[in-house]
Amino acid sequence: MVDNRTVEEEARYHTYSGNDIPWYIRLIWILFWIFVIYYGISYFLPAIDSELLSPP
Numbered sequence: 001m002v003d004n005r006t007v008e009e010e011a012r013y014h015t016y017s018g019n020d021i022p023w024y025i026r027l028i029w030i031l032f033w034i035f036v037i038y039y040g041i042s043y044f045l046p047a048i049d050s051e052l053l054s055p056p
Helices: 007-011 023-053
Strands: none
16 A cells, blocks of 8 residues: 655654753763863873873
8 A cells, every 4th residue: 555645744743852951961971071171181191192202
């Protein structure tokens, strides 16, 4: 059986709604990115510097 509905008939049943992100998930993401920046500055950049100046 072939469904010969028009675009308007199909669109009637399609409703899109966004989902709000809870505040605690946003807080987790903010803490994650703060940790990434802290880790990069504290450990990653000094290790790159020492590897570039005296490669193994």
